[in-house]
Amino acid sequence: MAKTSVLQNLASIAPKLVELTDEVLFGDIWERTELSPRDRSLVTVTALAALYRTEQLDFHLKFALDNGLSKEELAEALTHLAFYAGWPTTVTALTQLKSVTEEGDGPST
Numbered sequence: 001m002a003k004t005s006v007l008q009n010l011a012s013i014a015p016k017l018v019e020l021t022d023e024v025l026f027g028d029i030w031e032r033t034e035l036s037p038r039d040r041s042l043v044t045v046t047a048l049a050a051l052y053r054t055e056q057l058d059f060h061l062k063f064a065l066d067n068g069l070s071k072e073e074l075a076e077a078l079t080h081l082a083f084y085a086g087w088p089t090t091v092t093a094l095t096q097l098k099s100v101t102e103e104g105d106g107p108s109t
Contacts, residue, residue, distance in 0.1 A: 007022075037068075038068040041060065041069055042064065042073075042077060045061060045064050054092060054093075054096065057093060058096055058100055061096060061097055062100055065100070065101070071101045074097055075097060078090050
């Protein structure tokens with residue numbers, strides 16, 4: 001997986017974090033066969049939304065779409081999440097999903 005622009009910007013001050021992201025997170029964890037990339041994306045998007053980690057959410061929403069989740073499936077998962085993680089976090093995530101799907105772009109690399 002190519003580095004995101006955020007990680008490229010961090011490489012000058014935190015090269016080890018970028019290395020771990022590339023080699024361990026995307027090179028190992030995301031490649032494990034016990035969950036499909038689609039399922040990993042669903043877990044990641046809902047965790048980021050629930051924890052209000054909006055800086056990473058746009059990338060992972062785009063990545064989830066590339067991994068086979070539909071806009072409708074993501075919206076449904078986020079709607080379900082509203083009852084567990086709260087309305088404001090869900091509205092923020094749905095707003096980002098709307099923005100991402102209107103852009104029509106793939107993951108930021």
